[in-house]
Amino acid sequence: MSTETGTDVLDASEKSIRRMRRFGRIFLGLCLVATSIGIIALVALVADVVNEAWGWLTWEFLTHPPSFQVENYVPENYDDLATGPGGIYPALIGSIYLIALTAVFTLVLGVGAAIYLEEYARESYLTRFIEANIANLAGVPSIVYGLLGLAVFVRAMGAGASLIAAALTLTLLILPIVIVQTQEALRAVPDSMRKASYGAGATKWQTIRNVVLPEAIPGIMTGIILSLSRAIGETAPIIMVGAATTMFGPPDLTDPTGSFAAMPMQIFAWAMEPHAGFQHVAAAGIIVLLSVLLAMNATAIYIRNRYDRRA
Amino acid sequence: MSTEPIDLSRESNDVGGLLDRGAKWIFFACALVTVLTTLAIIVVLVEGAADFFSQVSVLEYLTGTEWAPRASDDPSFGVLPLVWGTLVITVGSALIAIPVGTLTAIYLSEYADDRVRRTVKPTLEVLAGIPTIVYGFFALSFITPIIQYFYPEVGTFNALSGAIVVGIMIIPMVSSISEDAMSSVPDSLRNAAYGLGATKFEVSTQVVLPASLSGILAAYILAISRAIGETMAVTLAVGMLPQITTSPFAEMQTMTAYMVEIGTGDASVGSIGYMSLFAIGLTLFVMTFLMNVGSMWVRSRYREEYE
Numbered sequence: 229m230s231t232e233t234g235t236d237v238l239d240a241s242e243k244s245i246r247r248m249r250r251f252g253r254i255f256l257g258l259c260l261v262a263t264s265i266g267i268i269a270l271v272a273l274v275a276d277v278v279n280e281a282w283g284w285l286t287w288e289f290l291t292h293p294p295s296f297q298v299e300n301y302v303p304e305n306y307d308d309l310a311t312g313p314g315g316i317y318p319a320l321i322g323s324i325y326l327i328a329l330t331a332v333f334t335l336v337l338g339v340g341a342a343i344y345l346e347e348y349a350r351e352s353y354l355t356r357f358i359e360a361n362i363a364n365l366a367g368v369p370s371i372v373y374g375l376l377g378l379a380v381f382v383r384a385m386g387a388g389a390s391l392i393a394a395a396l397t398l399t400l401l402i403l404p405i406v407i408v409q410t411q412e413a414l415r416a417v418p419d420s421m422r423k424a425s426y427g428a429g430a431t432k433w434q435t436i437r438n439v440v441l442p443e444a445i446p447g448i449m450t451g452i453i454l455s456l457s458r459a460i461g462e463t464a465p466i467i468m469v470g471a472a473t474t475m476f477g478p479p480d481l482t483d484p485t486g487s488f489a490a491m492p493m494q495i496f497a498w499a500m501e502p503h504a505g506f507q508h509v510a511a512a513g514i515i516v517l518l519s520v521l522l523a524m525n526a527t528a529i530y531i532r533n534r535y536d537r538r539a
Numbered sequence: 540m541s542t543e544p545i546d547l548s549r550e551s552n553d554v555g556g557l558l559d560r561g562a563k564w565i566f567f568a569c570a571l572v573t574v575l576t577t578l579a580i581i582v583v584l585v586e587g588a589a590d591f592f593s594q595v596s597v598l599e600y601l602t603g604t605e606w607a608p609r610a611s612d613d614p615s616f617g618v619l620p621l622v623w624g625t626l627v628i629t630v631g632s633a634l635i636a637i638p639v640g641t642l643t644a645i646y647l648s649e650y651a652d653d654r655v656r657r658t659v660k661p662t663l664e665v666l667a668g669i670p671t672i673v674y675g676f677f678a679l680s681f682i683t684p685i686i687q688y689f690y691p692e693v694g695t696f697n698a699l700s701g702a703i704v705v706g707i708m709i710i711p712m713v714s715s716i717s718e719d720a721m722s723s724v725p726d727s728l729r730n731a732a733y734g735l736g737a738t739k740f741e742v743s744t745q746v747v748l749p750a751s752l753s754g755i756l757a758a759y760i761l762a763i764s765r766a767i768g769e770t771m772a773v774t775l776a777v778g779m780l781p782q783i784t785t786s787p788f789a790e791m792q793t794m795t796a797y798m799v800e801i802g803t804g805d806a807s808v809g810s811i812g813y814m815s816l817f818a819i820g821l822t823l824f825v826m827t828f829l830m831n832v833g834s835m836w837v838r839s840r841y842r843e844e845y846e
Contacts, residue, residue: 252740256650262642266663266714269707276681277673340569348563349570360835362573367761367831368824369768371795372580374802375820379583383808400576407573433562461670464770464795467802468816492672492771499676499775507680514673521668 277518280511288313289512290320293476294494298505301512316513319494321478322391323520326490327460329395330402334452337399338406342448345407346414347436366404373401374468382469389470392484397465402455409455413447414440446535450528457524461517463492473497491517584824587817594811600818606781606797608815616815618822620781624698624791628773629766631702631787632709636762639706640713641755647714648721649743660715667711675775678704683776686788696778696790704772709762716761720754721747757838764830768823770795794819 286303295314299305306313349355377397387393417440425435441448474497475489491513498510592600595616603617643663647656683700687693724747732746748755778790779800792800798816806813 248738248740252738255740255744256646259642259646259650262639263646263659265639266643266666266707266710267659269710270662270666272681273669273673273677273707276677280680337569337572340566341573344563344566344570348566358570358574361577363835364828364831365573365577367764367827367834368580369770369795369827371768371770371798372584372820372824375587375798375816376576376580376583378802379587379817380579400572403573403576407570431559433559436562458668461672463670463672464799467799470802473803492670495672495676496771496775499672499679507676510676511680514676517670518673521670525668 277511277514280508281515284508285512285515286313289315290516291315291317293318294474294498296474298501298503298509301505301509314509316491316494316516318475318478319489319491319513320516320520322475322488323460323491323517325479325481326391326395326398326466326488327456329391329484330398330459331452331456333395333399334402334406334455338403338452339410339448341403341407342410342414343436346411347432347440362404362407366408369464370401370462371464371468373397374465376400377465377469387485389472389487390485391479391488394466394469394471394488394490395484397469398459398462401462401465402459405458406452406455409451410444410448413444413451416447417443446531450532453524453528453531457521457528460524461492461521463496466490466493467496491520580824584817584821587814588821591811591814591818594814595818604783606792608812614811618794618819620783621792621794621797621819622822623783624773624777624781624796625767625793627698627787627791628701628705628769628777628793629763631698632705632766633759633763635703635706636709636713636766637759640710640758640762641717643710643714644717644721644755645743645748647718649739649747660718663711663714666707667715669708671708671769671771672775674704674708674772678772678776690788693788694778694790696776696780697788698777698791699787701773701777701791701793702787704776705766705769708769708772709765712762712765713758716758717751717755720751720758723754724750753838753840757834760830760834760837764827764834767830768795768827770799774799794823798823 283303284301288303288306289301292313292315294316295301295311297314300309300311300314303313345355345359349358374397377393377400381387381393381396382389385393387396421439421443422435425439430438471493472487472489473493475487479488480486495510495513495517498506498513501509600616600618602619603615604619605615605617606620607615647660651659678700679695682703683693683695683697686697686700693699728746728750729742732742737746773793774796777793777796779792779796780790781792781797782789784791798819801812801816804812806816
């Protein structure tokens with residue numbers, strides 16, 4: 229009798245173990261499927277864009293102003309065209325100029341703010357408030373920054389829908405990320421180096437300038453380049469600021485108060501064109517945008533690997 | 540051994556430079572820019588919205604079910620259709636990103652070996668670095684045609700396509716932050732469970748998941764907040780027709796897509812269209828602000844301290 233119930237119990241527990249194992253396998257399968265969904269989506273996205281752009285992305289596309297006629301973008305038609313092929317040139321130059329300007333403002337404000345928070349600020353309500361505020365700013369939708377830029381830089385300061393207004397808007401947009409990453413780079417500088425500098429009689433500013441900053445520069449650069457590569461793809465803020473839908477010439481490099489075209493805006497304009505052929509043009513534009521982005525990311529990774537002594 | 544670090548720094552030696560003494564205040568001014576940014580956002584939005592609400596009653600704005608700000612004879616300003624469009628996209632994308640992202644995080648944290656994790660995690664994070672305009676294009680040229688293959692009557696612009704593409708976009712947000720939270724659960728907890736005879740499945744779902752719940756919830760809220768504020772993908776994929784409908788195949792308009800519509804249409808200053816930008820912007824800001832604060836609160840309130 230008792231032995232029978234014993235095996236029953238054993239059977240039951242064996243069954244439940246087996247069931248648990250089966251659940252485990254199903255669960256692992258689900259996890260693998262979930263993980264592959266993200267990767268498949270990425271592959272599909274890249275394949276789709278490359279496929280659509282195939283044959284449309286030519287050297288002429290990079291070096292000519294855009295056109296309203298889709299035939300202008302088809303390489304086979306170039307010979308018959310009096311106007312020359314259509315391309316992304318003004319937007320490409322506009323984007324690079326925009327990012328260069330943004331980089332200057334970001335470098336000054338971002339590094340300055342991070343130095344204050346890491347090197348000077350003492351633990352206080354004000355410091356904690358500033359840091360919480362920065363964390364919150366990072367979550368503000370980019371289109372709201374666009375509204376800010378429209379009201380403050382474009383209208384109130386009278387900069388108009390200009391490169392400088394767009395650059396200032398993008399600077400405020402990426403500032404929270406840049407500050408956090410620069411703080412991390414500064415934090416990674418060992419305290420012993422600061423103490424050695426103080427011990428040698430250096431002042432706080434001399435220590436920051438001669439010891440802390442040189443040590444932290446690779447980390448700071450990496451963070452800034454990664455943030456800028458995010459900014460170069462932002463469309464919503466520059467739409468609100470009033471970037472030109474289509475410009476036929478690159479912006480004047482000596483006059484940042486002029487109007488400008490930028491790649492994401494140009495891609496948006498192409499994607500909204502009703503003619504189906506413009507889908508290929510938009511895809512070709514996306515490849516150019518993603519290539520610039522990739523180049524910036526590669527630079528950041530190169531800097532990180534080149535100067536990372538701990539690696 | 541927790542003594543206060545001794546501050547050995549001095550403000551300046553003999554003559555010093557002006558910079559030496561001024562440096563602190565220059566850097567403080569830089570930090571202050573971030574506070575001023577928040578203030579400016581609030582002032583700009585509230586001021587613009589005040590102009591709008593001097594012409595449109597708040598009650599009509601908050602409860603009206605028709606959004607037609609540019610109808611010439613009888614414009615109506617009920618924000619609900621735009622809020623509805625935003626909600627549909629947000630809920631739809633969360634339904635995709637939350638299960639996929641969470642399961643991905645569990646796989647990466649509990650099952651995958653180090654090499655797999657080190658390649659898969661950054662690969663997924665590439666998804667977060669792709670400009671959202673590209674996602675809009677992807678929705679139009681890839682996802683919508685697939686939907687149309689199964690349901691030929693679906694139009695070019697539809698909510699489903701937008702929800703899918705935003706869902707894909709926010710997967711890495713859910714998976715990366717959740718994975719960080721799960722990885723920080725100490726191994727002693729796992730080993731204790733294994734010692735009691737638990738299987739890997741039980742350890743993952745009954746030990747690690749509850750232990751890292753605050754981080755996971757914070758990731759969800761952040762991802763949802765991101766979906767609410769998402770702009771270009773929904774402008775391209777979902778369309779520009781504000782309406783309240785339960786069909787996921789219908790064209791809709793989100794709050795952000797409306798802002799783009801006005802932004803590209805050159806609204807002149809002082810027009811009701813221009814003023815409505817700020818009312819919608821304020822609504823959007825308040826929604827995402829509450830979510831961001833909620834995410835921070837959850838993270839600090841329910842944080843499990845280990846060690």
